[in-house]
Amino acid sequence: MYLSINWLSEYVEHGLSADALADLLTRSGLEVEGVERGGPALDGVVVGRVVDVRPHPDADRLQVCDVDLGGVAGADGPVQIVCGAPNVAAGQAVPVATVGTVLDLPARDGSGVELVTIKKGKIRGQVSNGMICAEDELGIGTDHDGILVLDGDAVVGQPFADYLAEHGRGGDAVLDVNVTPNRPDATSHVGVARDVAALLDKPLRRPAGLRSAPPVPGVGGAVADLVSVEIDVPDACPRFVGMVVENVTVGESPEWLKERLVSVGLRPISNVVDVTNFVMLETGQPLHAYDLDRLEGGRVRVVAAEGGEAFTTLDGVERKLPAGTVMVADGERFVGVAGVMGGADSEVTEATTTVFIEGAMWEPSQIRRTAKALGLQTDASYRFERGADPTGQPFAVARAADLVAQTGGGVVVDGRIDENPRPYAPRTVRLRPARVARVLGVEVPVEDIARLLTAIGFGVEGGESGLEVTVPPFRPDVEREVDVIEEVARLWGYDRLPTPTTTAVPLVPAGDTPSARLLARSLRRLAALGFRETYTNSLVSRPTAEAFADAAWTGAAAPPVETLNPISQEMAALRPSLLPGLLAVASYNQARGAGSLRLMESGHVYRKAAGADENGADRNGAGGVVDGYHEHRALALGMSGAAVLDAWDRPARETDVYDLKGVVVDLLADLGITGVTETPRPAPDALTAYALVLEAGGRRLGVLGRVSDAVADAADLQAPLFAAELDWDAVVALADRDAVVAYEPISRHPVVERDLAVVVPEAQPAGPLLETIRRAGRPLLQDVRLFDLYRGEGVEAGHKSLAFALRFGADRTLRDKEVDGRVRRVVKALGAEHGAGLRG
Template identity: 35%
Template sequence: MKISLNWLNDYIETGLAPERIAAILSDLGFPCEGIERLDDDTVLDVEVTSNRGDCLSHIGVARELAAATGKELRLPQVELDEVDKDASEFVQVEIAEPDLCGRYTARVIEGVKVGPSPDWMVRRLEAVGMRSVNNVVDATNYAMMETGQPPHAFDYSTIEEGRIIVRRAVAGERIVSIDGSQCELGDQMLVIADAKRPVAVAGVMGGLETEVSDTTTTILLEEAHFDPVCVRTTSRRLALPSEAAFRFERIVDIEKVDWASRRTAQLIVQVAGGRVARGVVDAYPRRPEPREVTMRLSRLGKLLGIEISSETVVNILSALCFAPRLSDDVVTCSVPTWRSDIVREVDLIEEVARVHGYDKVPTRRRIRIEAVPADAHQKMAQSIGGFLNGCGFYETVTVTFIDRAIADLFAGSDATANLGVKDVSRRSANLLRQTLLGSLLEVLKTNVNARNLPCRVYEIADTFRPTQDRSALPDEKTKVALICSGDFRELRGAVEGLIRHIDRRAAVDFVPVDVSWAEVGAEVTVNGRAIGVAAVFSESVRNRLDFKDLAPCGAELDFAELMALTGAPISIRPVPRFPAVERDLSILVAEETPWRAIAQAVAASASAELEDVRFVDIYRGKGIAPDKKSVTLSLRFRDEDGTLTHEVVDGYQAAIVQRLGEAVGAELRTM
């Protein structure tokens, strides 16, 4: 933003050198990037942050200087010599999209004479980088650079039926902008239209057909407030940047629209003659409520690290037009309508700090940096990651948001609706995830498409489940999720190993349960307490993600439950003195018989010499009835006091086979 000091002097007389003014603005948060000296003027190039649209004008910058220096701010005195004919007899205004246009004013000026602008206006506009067009257009540009509110002047004679309609464009509509650009409009764009066609792209640029020309004698003057997101999106899509769009994108003061309109009309009459119709057509469907923000003096001192007297705080906020009211420790401020960036306590603290001076915050010659050791949560995450890496799983970091299609895959019949955000950049993937498995499945899909198989991935991250009280914060929990493209046994082995890596004495079990998104599911329990689920994904999930020749499986565990496990101390046993005897059994059982039932039956009948039971394989096919399956398991026996004989082991095995027959209807398979 270029600031002419000659122009600035109309609103505040600082009596300071340009370098000092530049330094003050820099201290206030508006760095000066350059000082240019002209014949009779000095121009400062000031950087204005995107949240301070109120300072994209000479009056805005003068207001900041007045607060910092204590000098008086002088605003232009606006007086209009109006004719008896009312503006409503010339024009009618309708706002069809009040969400996108908060206010629209129209004034009519008759008898103008379009021609060159006076030298003083041309010099000031050129000083801030704007070229002169004609006296009417120059007056609108001058008003914009003065007030920060972009106006637009139409040739009234080109407006059909004297009607202004602020509406969305119809898809396929076209308009030629003032700079000659051919603009094809979309239905998400806002336009200013008359009774027949669009005459301007709202907040961006006017149309060529209705621009002010040498033959114009009557002006329809627009001052309005447009939605910043709509203006920005439209300007980018049409590749049509403008000074007006630049300001509307950063929010203009909706309450000052009428004052800015009167000031612009005054400037037009001053340089182009004419008379202003009485009054204004002001469409203002939703007047915003006044805003108040409170600030605790104790919080100010704690956040800044310095003490600022209450009197100084009140004086600073008064100079910034916040009308502060002090009561004990609390300052209550009425936020000026031009300060859209002030919404919370810390914003007021920042205002006090920047005007009081950051240079008053003490500094030390030496800064102490203390390394903080990893906490229990970080140590556990590192331990889990290290173990899973050893199992061939790679860590992935995914986005916390998912789309509706993925969320619905894991939404059971009693699932709580996902929380979402309204951010326009996340209209598709805008839901906070309740499980990490959906995100990991998309990672698996990417690897499958790249033919990067086998694929094993895991993630440690937060999930968000809404509570019954919709006004309360969601239930946020950290989860550990694993997905692999291989057999479920690989996943189960990794889960069991992970749990026993944390607690060697943990009793891990997989209890069959129905899971809405699973073909086969199990509840993972540790010492009888459920800590998560593990499952093979259902056909509907596989089809949604286009896993044609793949049956992926996944597990999700509660991180807090893993943290709660108490690791057993390391104990040392002597190497066994006597050899073990291993026997493999192949048994025929019903197709629906789970491995858990088989393992429990073996444990119920086993002697103390049974050291281990391991699953080996499942066979279905030739020689096996359709409703049966062959399960092979391995038994390992060892006697701590001597060498086992095969005759003794045969007895142990016979007892196990008998118990399997009674418990699960197993038959010993013969070749």
């Protein structure tokens, strides 16, 4: 919420600069996220005091002044300034623009203003070290008859902007206050002023003059002959208040009203609409103005929509109403969405002469549901969702009616409509001073507790033995004793509460799961390989969730999980995969010049369980946390860009799928997972151009491949992305949790190397062959690698030749007979399991 300092000053004479006020509010629980300043730039202008004045020796209309600047601008004592103002005199406090200050001074030709930098120089032979300023030279007025003389108690050396702020003059400043949902009272200038007055021990006051508070008329009167109100849904509308202003001229608002709205970012529309906005920002009670002549029969009804009706709101958009939406209607049709926005058919126009002003209390949960269902967040719904003051409607409506009459030349019809089916019942809370001391760690005097609570509208009775605290209606968040203690703490000052010298910490040893330990180990290994960890949101849009719930990637044909009450359409479902986040991070970094990417992310993924049984177990055998749903931790890897950069001794090489496969295989091997099979995808799917499915021990471990061109284009990728996603729960189930890294010295005995070339069908992958060779060559086989692929002369069509280098060794010298025997076992196993034959 935006808060104008000048506007706030009408309700409490705080005397603080914008920064000081922001600090005060933040320390009391109302966080100020930013300060925006308006008005003239006054940097370098300070308060000075004229010590001596003497005539200029060479100019009749000039005076030479000695001015004390309080040590500002490096001056050890008074500085000499030449001044031409007739009213300058010794002892005055004056605004002084020091050397280097830039001012918007009136142009000499009268055409406007021009930027002038104040410099040290000579005027008719006398040195001048600055400028004593008039109102128009500072941009805070039009008077140029003489210099501006300040109050006698002005502090010498003080920045002039701070002096103006303390005296309610000069440019305005606006605070951006982050109002938490539990503080509906702080959504208005009066509400914040109430806190400021309590914190500074100053009175809370009503503005005087044109904007004075009017008396609230009684219920009934002449207005009852013009309007009738019926509430069909009292649970949604506890109170409905209305007044009528006749003979109104709708037109432009006066300057003071437009200035107030513009200062907090609202666009003035007309005097009637501007008044309702002004009163809402002043009191926190949203209002709505109707053209009474356009309300059929003068009837106003509060009803619930059946669902599916079309309604055009003030913004000109036709909306379909969900069933149960609370609406304001006349005798024939809907005229407004209750607590959110009015309708186009009853709005106030230039032809309006009779205005009906509505001020209602709406149930917060109802307004929250309506605003989310319609995707329509307004200033009114923002306040009603938090809970308006259930007793504040009569004053707010009377205030608005009075201002409409003043700004539009109208007459307020006597009396008010006030339907109140659920009258407000005051709440009282028992407060024990001893309990305050135990909770806060410091004894707050009972008289201070009473003073602070009274200052913010609480009723307090009692003494040392206990206080009966009556909670004001505008504080629905205060329900228990501890809530009242929190109010005492923030007003007394959090910085005044002592810090305990000792804190009780339970002696419970920190624990960790095997899954978390293995994940931390793998992430460290990946970081050593150049991967950077990312964190992305587990909530995605519904179309994204549906697109990435592809069974070819996730391994399960199951729909994604949608959220019941999404914060926004972009956060309407839980992610079925980590791939969307990986794509977003890759796109973001590529767009900013990151050519070579190595990304990793671990996190939970979700889906509805495919064929879930009564225990919520899916076909992979994993039990769901919630019946009918599946959730598991996944680990995603992404690689893109250059694998090897161009250098003097080698050419550059782009990353390919084998780089990623090597990382995944290395990762699994480090966890002791062997016997991994790789099944190529027979055809491209929606997400990948090609992919390999990894399995071991009868379980699907995950998939790796290249992201399809369509998906890459949609994500604005500038280079191909190779991605892998592992089911970490499945990986942990197969991992050797007790495996340790053990030192093994280099053998002093020679190794024996043999090459083996076999012919296999073209579709046969090399991975299963490598696994068979390792198994059949044990225990003498130390290493095996594929070093050649050949197709052509001497190899039957539809086949290929794969050549492997085998390395044998032991803690002794091997004999050829032993090695030959192992090679024969390998050849036999390759033929039996894969139909491989030795190449001739």
